[in-house]
Amino acid sequence: MHNSSGSESAPAPTITVANLAKDYRVYDKPEGLRASITSLFHRPSRLVEALRGVSLSVARGEFVALLGPNGAGKTTFLKLLSGIITPSRGTAHVLGYVPWERANDFRRRFALVMGQRNQLWWDLPAAESFRLHKEIYRIDTPRFERTRDELVDLLGVRKLILQPVRELSLGERMKLELVAALLHEPEVLFLDEPTIGLDVVAQHTLHTFLSHIQAERQMTVILTTHYMKDVAALCKRAVVITGGSILYDGSLEQIVDRFTTHKVVTLDLEGTPEPSQMDRFGFPYEIRGPQVKLRIDRQRIADVLPEILRSQQIRDVSVEDVPLEEIVAELFRVGADRQAAEVRP
Amino acid sequence: MSHSPPTPRRDPFAGLRTWFTMLVISLEERLAYRGDFILGTLMRFLPIVTQVFLWTAVFAATSRSDIAGYSRTDIVAYYLLTMVTRAFSSMPGLAGGIARSIRDGSVKKYLVQPVDYVSFLLAARIAHKLVYYAVALLPFAGVFYICRGYFPPLPDAVTIAAFVAALGMSFLLGFFMEATLGMLGFWFLEVSSIIFAYMLVQYLLSGHMFPLDMLSGIQTGITGVSVADLVRWLPFEYTAYFPAAVWLGKVRGAELVRSLAIEAGWVVAMAVACRIVWRRGTRRYSAFGG
Numbered sequence: 001m002h003n004s005s006g007s008e009s010a011p012a013p014t015i016t017v018a019n020l021a022k023d024y025r026v027y028d029k030p031e032g033l034r035a036s037i038t039s040l041f042h043r044p045s046r047l048v049e050a051l052r053g054v055s056l057s058v059a060r061g062e063f064v065a066l067l068g069p070n071g072a073g074k075t076t077f078l079k080l081l082s083g084i085i086t087p088s089r090g091t092a093h094v095l096g097y098v099p100w101e102r103a104n105d106f107r108r109r110f111a112l113v114m115g116q117r118n119q120l121w122w123d124l125p126a127a128e129s130f131r132l133h134k135e136i137y138r139i140d141t142p143r144f145e146r147t148r149d150e151l152v153d154l155l156g157v158r159k160l161i162l163q164p165v166r167e168l169s170l171g172e173r174m175k176l177e178l179v180a181a182l183l184h185e186p187e188v189l190f191l192d193e194p195t196i197g198l199d200v201v202a203q204h205t206l207h208t209f210l211s212h213i214q215a216e217r218q219m220t221v222i223l224t225t226h227y228m229k230d231v232a233a234l235c236k237r238a239v240v241i242t243g244g245s246i247l248y249d250g251s252l253e254q255i256v257d258r259f260t261t262h263k264v265v266t267l268d269l270e271g272t273p274e275p276s277q278m279d280r281f282g283f284p285y286e287i288r289g290p291q292v293k294l295r296i297d298r299q300r301i302a303d304v305l306p307e308i309l310r311s312q313q314i315r316d317v318s319v320e321d322v323p324l325e326e327i328v329a330e331l332f333r334v335g336a337d338r339q340a341a342e343v344r345p
Numbered sequence: 346m347s348h349s350p351p352t353p354r355r356d357p358f359a360g361l362r363t364w365f366t367m368l369v370i371s372l373e374e375r376l377a378y379r380g381d382f383i384l385g386t387l388m389r390f391l392p393i394v395t396q397v398f399l400w401t402a403v404f405a406a407t408s409r410s411d412i413a414g415y416s417r418t419d420i421v422a423y424y425l426l427t428m429v430t431r432a433f434s435s436m437p438g439l440a441g442g443i444a445r446s447i448r449d450g451s452v453k454k455y456l457v458q459p460v461d462y463v464s465f466l467l468a469a470r471i472a473h474k475l476v477y478y479a480v481a482l483l484p485f486a487g488v489f490y491i492c493r494g495y496f497p498p499l500p501d502a503v504t505i506a507a508f509v510a511a512l513g514m515s516f517l518l519g520f521f522m523e524a525t526l527g528m529l530g531f532w533f534l535e536v537s538s539i540i541f542a543y544m545l546v547q548y549l550l551s552g553h554m555f556p557l558d559m560l561s562g563i564q565t566g567i568t569g570v571s572v573a574d575l576v577r578w579l580p581f582e583y584t585a586y587f588p589a590a591v592w593l594g595k596v597r598g599a600e601l602v603r604s605l606a607i608e609a610g611w612v613v614a615m616a617v618a619c620r621i622v623w624r625r626g627t628r629r630y631s632a633f634g635g
Contacts, residue, residue: 135366
């Protein structure tokens with residue numbers, strides 16, 4: 001299902017991953033005191049496959065969305081690519097380095113931003129954390145000042161960098177986290193749910209910022225998120241992971257083409273229709289006052305639509321793809337079913 | 346628009362400069378808590394007062410003028426000096442803080458960034474100490490002025506230099522021992538009871554509770570080996586007893602040189618242990634989940 005992008009003569013990909021797998025040993029503690037005492041001496045454990053042989057490659061300058069339900073292995077995947085954890089099997093190269101060897105030269109060239117983790121010093125203004133990053137990442141002074149000013153202006157947070165971080169709102173902190181992560185101009189950026197808990201305005205600011213900076217720097221970005229708005233605004237390519245395996249890897253538009261069998265037709269009628277009027281078309285529908293939503297097979301829409309239009313008093317009509325959220329939710333379900341089928345003896 | 350990735354600055358002193366920046370920023374962070382700090386510093390003087398009262402009572406109850414070679418004034422001088430040593434070698438919150446950073450995952454930052462966690466901890470701890478000394482200097486000076494009558498005359502320059510060296514190394518020794526202890530958090534979910542046991546042993550065997558040479562009269566059962574001889578094989582005495590003993594002139598000449606060398610040996614050994622535990626710990630952390 002792999003979908004390689006770029007031409008034949010393209011340079012070596014920035015990220016290559018082959019059969020990457022990670023198992024965790026988890027310990028079960030049965031309920032009850034007796035079990036607790038027994039578990040002091042023997043703890044029953046089992047192996048959980050967080051990631052089961054993932055392969056993909058990402059070219060320089062791609063912005064990839066990593067989608068999947070909770071526990072699908074997204075964060076495990078990013079932790080592997082950042083070198084925080086070592087895999088059980090398989091290989092990965094980022095910028096030519098094996099991430100979990102944690103070479104300093106590698107660590108100076110990428111950044112990881114986790115939505116719920118702080119790299120900024122809590123009790124100090126962000127400007128101090130930036131200064132420390134300047135030294136840690138060995139950024140020369142003119143370049144540091146230029147990059148810092150550019151980033152804080154793009155995000156509109158110049159006023160905030162002299163205020164202790166603990167006094168800032170979640171959205172403001174996230175913006176400053178991003179500035180800190182981008183000061184050393186990483187070539188590769190991993191974003192783990194950067195918009196979690198943010199309001200719509202802050203989300204939008206981040207979208208504009210990320211797409212601008214990514215394009216300008218030709219940065220290679222992998223983003224995990226649960227918000228389809230993030231994906232639609234930023235990514236051309238989407239990788240769907242469920243149960244530790246890749247279910248889909250390809251362009252965002254193709255998800256819609258491949259995984260939807262129908263379109264949603266919305267009719268605004270003169271007056272509320274009777275169900276009998278809608279039953280005759282033979283498609284699932286939903287009536288809400290004078291508005292009706294029909295889910296119609298894509299192949300048949302050209303035949304069916306004229307008939308509907310003829311038979312009803314219509315004020316307005318629209319034909320739309322199924323929303324991305326629904327498609328992805330459906331994909332997650334498919335993945336879960338497939339997994340259940342595998343487990344069954 | 347083409348964008349070239351930056352070339353990292355090549356600078357032989359870059360490591361040192363980074364470390365110094367970590368020190369300065371840690372200092373700023375410590376100063377954010379000055380209120381809490383002043384109170385904590387003043388509270389530390391309470392135990393010493395009770396110790397002085399206790400030993401005054403002990404001497405009042407006995408007709409002897411000295412106990413194991415310590416007169417009443419010697420004892421007071423000894424406790425005041427161990428207080429100075431502990432101001433260097435004690436590491437409040439270090440082991441617990443490391444263990445917490447492992448448990449809550451904030452240690453990840455040091456795996457992702459090109460920065461050395463142990464160097465960072467050392468910078469932060471030096472900052473911690475500097476702020477503490479700035480706050481504690483005045484009360485310390487006051488106590489020593491009031492108690493000046495308990496001290497023997499100022500020792501010679503060599504002894505003072507040896508005392509300073511012993512103090513500096515006691516800081517490093519305390520640091521590496523507690524940092525190593527905290528990194529056991531890679532193996533155990535909860536290390537607070539291990540830390541507690543360590544504190545207890547440390548309190549007894551460092552000379553913080555009583556001068557260690559008092560143990561030389563207690564036999565272990567092995568002929569010619571006293572409890573004091575056993576304790577001397579451990580690193581703890583260098584974190585309280587030894588610097589005080591140096592100032593009081595109890596360790597001199599060849600023995601002084603040898604003891605300083607042994608202390609230096611312990612510092613190196615614990616620094617190496619700390620590195621090894623960090624390396625193995627992060628390897629385990631990476632393998633088991635992060």
